[in-house]
Amino acid sequence: MTVLDDIIAGVREDLAAREAAVPLPEMIRRAAQAAPARDAVAALVGGRADPEGIRVISEVKRSSPSKGALADIAEPAELGRAYERGGASAVSVLTERRRFNGSLADFDAVRAAIDLPMLRKDFTVAEYQIHEARAHGADLVLLIVAALDDAQLRDFLQLTHELGMNALVEAHTPEEIARAVDVDARILGVNVRNLKTLDVDPDRYARLAADLPEHVVRVAESGVESAAQVEQYAAAGADAILVGEALVRHGAPEQALQQFRAASVRAR
Numbered sequence: 632m633t634v635l636d637d638i639i640a641g642v643r644e645d646l647a648a649r650e651a652a653v654p655l656p657e658m659i660r661r662a663a664q665a666a667p668a669r670d671a672v673a674a675l676v677g678g679r680a681d682p683e684g685i686r687v688i689s690e691v692k693r694s695s696p697s698k699g700a701l702a703d704i705a706e707p708a709e710l711g712r713a714y715e716r717g718g719a720s721a722v723s724v725l726t727e728r729r730r731f732n733g734s735l736a737d738f739d740a741v742r743a744a745i746d747l748p749m750l751r752k753d754f755t756v757a758e759y760q761i762h763e764a765r766a767h768g769a770d771l772v773l774l775i776v777a778a779l780d781d782a783q784l785r786d787f788l789q790l791t792h793e794l795g796m797n798a799l800v801e802a803h804t805p806e807e808i809a810r811a812v813d814v815d816a817r818i819l820g821v822n823v824r825n826l827k828t829l830d831v832d833p834d835r836y837a838r839l840a841a842d843l844p845e846h847v848v849r850v851a852e853s854g855v856e857s858a859a860q861v862e863q864y865a866a867a868g869a870d871a872i873l874v875g876e877a878l879v880r881h882g883a884p885e886q887a888l889q890q891f892r893a894a895s896v897r898a899r
């Protein structure tokens with residue numbers, strides 16, 4: 632069993648418990664009553680040519696399977712506000728409980744504190760999670776190509792769009808990029824972290840960049856430890872980067888964000 636398989640097994644168990652507490656029809660009703668989603672494509676598009684720098688999706692990440700505990704985030708809302716002040720274009724909140732110590736409560740706290748588009752970062756394996764994300768005010772959900780078959784990928788993306796949201800469709804290989812393009816993904820991420828082995832290979836983004844179509848929002852995910860890495864992603868044409876660990880471990884996330892955006896301008 633890979634790490635991804637193990638995470639998904641836990642996600643399914645937790646999902647069954649939430650669905651027993653709030654059945655799908657009620658979650659659909661709640662999603663329909665939520666305020667309209669913000670346009671995450673508009674927030675992220677054009678980052679590869681923006682004179683002010685690359686777009687940053689800043690992540691609220693307490694723990695990870697690869698590193699264990701990362702940061703004691705006492706006030707996720709305050710971290711979200713710091714990201715907003717630092718110039719983030721969107722905020723991602725991990726909601727997976729068992730391996731990331733995340734929660735929908737964290738998501739709700741940040742949602743109430745900021746006005747940026749927000750990614751509900753979970754391992755999506757059922758339509759229920761998409762309605763649930765919308766009910767909590769999410770603007771973006773994560774669809775990991777490696778975790779879904781073609782029909783699920785198409786149906787989940789369609790539902791996401793029907794609910795007025797967008798999806799970050801995450802790929803790791805040329806084949807997964809092709810599958811994402813086939814379903815008309817608008818925001819396509821290359822995660823340089825292998826979710827089966829947890830190896831991080833930042834050069835992977837540049838190797839796969841040529842496979843990303845011009846018209847999609849291109850996101851380089853994971854592996855940012857320094858401004859130099861941001862320069863490398865920007866030089867390879869990324870519109871946006873998704874950064875977790877480097878921001879939650881940094882004492883001054885606003886400054887880190889500003890440095891990352893400035894570094895991306897130097898790369899052009």
Ligand SMILES: O=C(O)c1ccccc1NCC(=O)[C@H](O)[C@H](O)COP(=O)(O)O
Nearest residue numbers: 695696697826852853854855874875876
């Ligand atoms: O972060 C992990 O260890 C991890 C393990 C297994 C599946 C997913 C994992 N992380 C999710 C992410 O993709 C990252 O949280 C995100 O891209 C930010 O990465 P980083 O900046 O390297 O924290």
